[in-house]
Amino acid sequence: MIRYVVRRILWLIPVIIAVSFIVFLLMELAPGTVVDAIQSDDMTTEQREELRRQYNLDKPMIYRYGLYMLNFAQGDLGVSQVSKLDVWDVFMTRLPNTLILSFSSLIIGSAVSIPLGIFAARRAGKLADNAVTIFSLTGMSMPIFWLGLLLLLMFSYKLGLFPGGGNREGIRSIVLPAICGSLGMIANTARQTRSNMLEVLNADFLRTARAKGVPEKVVIRKHALGNAWIPILTTIGIGLAAQLAGSVVIESVFAWPGIGRLAVEAVTQRDVTLVTGVVIMTSILYVLVQLIVDLLYAFADPRIKAQYIKYAKRRKRVV
Amino acid sequence: MNTTEKNNDEMTLGAVHDDDVLLEIKNLVVHYELEGETVEAVNGVDLTLRKGQTLGLVGETGAGKTSTALSVLNLVQSPPGKIKSGTISVCGQDVLKMTPKQLEKVRGKNVSMIFQDPMTALNPVMTVGAQIAESIKYHEGLSAEESVNKAAEMLKLVGIPRERAVEYPHQFSGGMKQRVVIAIALACSPQVLLADEPTSALDVTIQAQVLDMMRDLKEKMGMALLMVTHDLGVVAKICDSVAVMYAGKIVEYGTLNEVFNTPLHPYTEGLFDSLPNIKNRNVKLKPIPGLMPDPTKLPPGCAFEPRCRYATSECKEVCRKHTFGGSHTVLCTRYDDPEFHIELKRRDRQWQRD
Ligand SMILES: Nc1ncnc2c1ncn2[C@@H]1O[C@H](COP(=O)(O)OP(=O)(O)OP(=O)(O)O)[C@@H](O)[C@H]1O
Ligand SMILES: [Mg+2]
Numbered sequence: 001m002i003r004y005v006v007r008r009i010l011w012l013i014p015v016i017i018a019v020s021f022i023v024f025l026l027m028e029l030a031p032g033t034v035v036d037a038i039q040s041d042d043m044t045t046e047q048r049e050e051l052r053r054q055y056n057l058d059k060p061m062i063y064r065y066g067l068y069m070l071n072f073a074q075g076d077l078g079v080s081q082v083s084k085l086d087v088w089d090v091f092m093t094r095l096p097n098t099l100i101l102s103f104s105s106l107i108i109g110s111a112v113s114i115p116l117g118i119f120a121a122r123r124a125g126k127l128a129d130n131a132v133t134i135f136s137l138t139g140m141s142m143p144i145f146w147l148g149l150l151l152l153l154m155f156s157y158k159l160g161l162f163p164g165g166g167n168r169e170g171i172r173s174i175v176l177p178a179i180c181g182s183l184g185m186i187a188n189t190a191r192q193t194r195s196n197m198l199e200v201l202n203a204d205f206l207r208t209a210r211a212k213g214v215p216e217k218v219v220i221r222k223h224a225l226g227n228a229w230i231p232i233l234t235t236i237g238i239g240l241a242a243q244l245a246g247s248v249v250i251e252s253v254f255a256w257p258g259i260g261r262l263a264v265e266a267v268t269q270r271d272v273t274l275v276t277g278v279v280i281m282t283s284i285l286y287v288l289v290q291l292i293v294d295l296l297y298a299f300a301d302p303r304i305k306a307q308y309i310k311y312a313k314r315r316k317r318v319v
Numbered sequence: 320m321n322t323t324e325k326n327n328d329e330m331t332l333g334a335v336h337d338d339d340v341l342l343e344i345k346n347l348v349v350h351y352e353l354e355g356e357t358v359e360a361v362n363g364v365d366l367t368l369r370k371g372q373t374l375g376l377v378g379e380t381g382a383g384k385t386s387t388a389l390s391v392l393n394l395v396q397s398p399p400g401k402i403k404s405g406t407i408s409v410c411g412q413d414v415l416k417m418t419p420k421q422l423e424k425v426r427g428k429n430v431s432m433i434f435q436d437p438m439t440a441l442n443p444v445m446t447v448g449a450q451i452a453e454s455i456k457y458h459e460g461l462s463a464e465e466s467v468n469k470a471a472e473m474l475k476l477v478g479i480p481r482e483r484a485v486e487y488p489h490q491f492s493g494g495m496k497q498r499v500v501i502a503i504a505l506a507c508s509p510q511v512l513l514a515d516e517p518t519s520a521l522d523v524t525i526q527a528q529v530l531d532m533m534r535d536l537k538e539k540m541g542m543a544l545l546m547v548t549h550d551l552g553v554v555a556k557i558c559d560s561v562a563v564m565y566a567g568k569i570v571e572y573g574t575l576n577e578v579f580n581t582p583l584h585p586y587t588e589g590l591f592d593s594l595p596n597i598k599n600r601n602v603k604l605k606p607i608p609g610l611m612p613d614p615t616k617l618p619p620g621c622a623f624e625p626r627c628r629y630a631t632s633e634c635k636e637v638c639r640k641h642t643f644g645g646s647h648t649v650l651c652t653r654y655d656d657p658e659f660h661i662e663l664k665r666r667d668r669q670w671q672r673d
Binding site (some may be wrong): 122203205206208209210211212213214215216223226227230300301302303 | 617
């Protein structure tokens with residue numbers, strides 16, 4: 001088990017190298033540099049040249065990349081090229097906001113989608129099931145930013161129920177972005193739950209359970225859900241990871257000061273260190289979330305757990 | 320010791336209603352209503368099972384054996400399945416008229432079932448011990464700990480070490496899973512046991528072991544057993560009466576001796592003819608020609624008529640039942656003619672019990 005975790009974490013190394021290289025490359029290809037963002041109009045050409053030299057912009061990209069990775073290897077994410085603040089600190093002050101928003105979306109999303117999926121599965125082929133399917137497909141094909149704008153237009157500008165952005169009004173300010181984030185997830189998770197439940201509801205072992213005289217409620221909750229929630233868990237894990245990745249869009253639409261918006265700000269200022277730092281940290285988070293989900297999965301399903309623990313237990317029994 | 324006490328109790332209870340009849344199926348009709356067509360799986364089955372009796376229900380695949388057994392638990396998959404008519408009384412109560420609550424009390428307690436496929440019949444994420452304990456918990460009101468203990472006892476009874484109760488189904492071999500399925504069915508000492516091909520998923524040696532075990536357990540617990548199978552060897556080994564099923568109907572019914580020594584129905588004859596003869600390997604096998612009719616398009620008369628070498632034009636229209644010697648019944652119009660008999664030569668086959 002530990003070996004598995006270590007192996008998964010080691011996989012992060014190539015991921016980080018690839019991701020940071022791609023970020024550097026894209027930033028290089030994009031027009032403009034950080035100097036354009038920080039220069040003032042009254043600077044002389046010499047001063048600008050001096051600035052470019054400071055940021056090593058006169059050297060090839062591969063040199064800057066090498067320098068960055070050298071620092072990174074020593075655990076240093078560097079400082080923001082624009083604000084001169086430590087990238088790690090900036091990221092960590094923004095991260096809680098993103099986590100709060102992601103988990104709110106996740107909780108709303110799961111609380112709605114899982115019962116919805118079960119409901120649809122138990123009425124498979126009937127009107128209610130079709131309604132859920134149509135709802136899911138609509139939700140899945142709706143662009144998040146457009147949905148966000150609609151929500152803002154409706155509940156903020158027209159009805160004035162919720163603030164139009166930011167995070168200064170406590171629970172009131174999180175409602176719209178959390179709902180917006182959950183909708184995409186609801187569609188996905190509801191469909192997954194439905195198909196997993198359907199599969200399980202037709203399983204032979206439910207018939208065995210009923211034949212034993214187990215009450216129907218227990219058959220559904222313990223036997224059916226006990227099997228169906230394992231793949232559902234994965235869907236939720238993917239949902240959380242998708243929330244992290246999707247934070248760029250939602251946080252921009254709702255002016256939510258999290259890491260997604262931080263990344264957008266950094267890109268507009270061509271702040272290569274900050275962008276790379278945010279992207280690397282987000283990738284690490286993403287991979288860790290996936291790892292945790294996989295481990296939960298293993299603990300929930302004895303068949304998969306057996307693969308991790310391998311022969312350790314069996315050997316014990318023989319002795 | 321516990322079980323003998325229980326059985327005595329049940330004996331006195333059983334005496335309250337008529338005789339020793341534990342299971343009585345009357346005119347059972349089960350259809351599967353699919354889009355655009357209806358599978359007529361069971362078409363008017365009558366069966367009676369008495370205390371201590373072992374009835375073999377034989378027939379080829381698709382004959383409706385499993386559907387009949389599932390009906391007894393009122394567990395026919397619905398949709399598409401539907402019990403169109405009939406009554407099924409288990410220990411004097413009609414299971415088809417029960418509320419879900421009443422059914423939960425009867426299932427696993429008065430009647431339980433060993434399912435056909437042990438590979439899929441067990442819940443993969445529950446330990447086998449917990450799966451056996453479950454029915455004990457619901458029916459005998461024991462505490463969780465006592466149920467688990469008794470579950471481990473049941474495992475031992477079917478020949479699996481107690482310690483393995485904490486393991487999951489994937490850690491068991493097919494034969495052991497089948498034993499677990501049997502242990503689940505027997506956990507609350509049911510009066511009626513429906514065994515749906517309990518050995519067809521097993522290899523021959525294990526098959527014999529499991530059959531022996533079931534026969535012992537049956538005698539120990541004194542229950543009535545409905546043995547669903549398409550294996551006449553299994554029937555010969557443990558049954559005392561036989562019902563031959565074809566296209567959803569019982570075409571022949573009688574004691575083991577009657578059916579095996581003087582089979583009456585041409586289909587039964589075909590079944591015996593298609594078995595290899597151990598004593599004389601030169602006797603050629605005579606498999607029944609043709610296939611069972613499509614259960615969505617059953618003919619109005621005898622369903623076996625297209626494959627029957629004795630069939631007359633009348634067989635297309637009607638199918639009458641005849642009784643011989645009191646209990647031996649056959650569903651065949653040709654017996655209208657008192658002279659009619661099938662040709663099966665009684666070969667010296669070994670249908671013996673060991
Ligand atoms: N859930 C179902 N949906 C539709 N048709 C079904 C269903 N279950 C059974 N049938 C049909 O009902 C008929 C009888 O099936 P049943 O399972 O009772 O046969 P069986 O005698 O048990 O066969 P086997 O020896 O293969 O187990 C078959 O034609 C089968 O296709
Ligand atoms: Mg069957």
